[in-house]
Amino acid sequence: MIEVEVLQLLVSPAHRLAGRPADGPAPGPSDERVPRVEVRRGLGLVGDRYYGRPAHRDAAVTVMSAENLPVDVDPSADLRHTRRNILLKGVDIDSFVGSVIALDSGPGPVTFAVNRPARPCAWMDVTVGPGAQRALRNKGGVRCTPLSDGVITLGPATFRVVEGPDTAA
Template sequence: MAEVLALVVSSVHAYEGRPQDGPRPDPEPVSRPEVRVRAGLGLVGDRYFNRPAHRAAAVTLFAVESLADIGGDPLNTRRNIIVRGIDVDLLAREKAEFTLDTGDGPIRFQAHTAATPCRWMDTVLAPGAFRALRGKGGARCTPLTDGLLRVGQATFTRHT
């Protein structure tokens, strides 16, 4: 069984400019107990929702296990769905389809590419996080079905 640890929706891009200047403040808390997912569009309320340039990367999935040797708050990765118990980076490498179900029905996703870390990770997580997260930065995905995700236990199914 997998677990959804956090859901992150942000209407603004907080990591712009120089990392030494610090992130832009969010106008509202980014952590949510639940999020509405729309097929082909992303997470309702997120800055990448329904953006044509980001359709193949509308949702980012991140495994908290990637922070085991780094530390830091996984919310600071700014990945949308933070999970435990799923090999997220393998999903990205294999461009796999998968479903997550947190109790309101399965939501199908297509993984497209790896979510590469940026230099901001050294500032918001820990020194050296940028390099340490290479190859472990998560997966950029497109939702294929509509649904609702909640924080908590989840059923994960990888499709072939």
């Protein structure tokens, strides 16, 4: 078990990075970060743009490590810029592809299948700044399927590998 911190949570009802990056993001709320998220097994985060969409079931939730934010490109880079859902401090989430993990921020553990890397796209150079896409290569977070219902809140949490390549964490 690893002690981590849930630094940010983002639930976005609209897909704001559609079309060409040169056209800029679609309008939306200035801040979609929230203090808690409701997770539903096989569906995603309640209220998020990918919730319950069959084409995104294996990528309904995206988790990123705070240590990999491209703060050298923009010191204010956060989930509003990367469009990930959960920002964790204290674990290299990118190294857990193929694992099942449990994240417990207090209300009880929520399990996720860590399916694949979240590859950074050209939008990162627009939303964060030039060079962000390259800076996030191989550390842009992971796309997950929720395997249980639950709640995740900001603050201290525990991270555990339930099954997978590294069950010692």
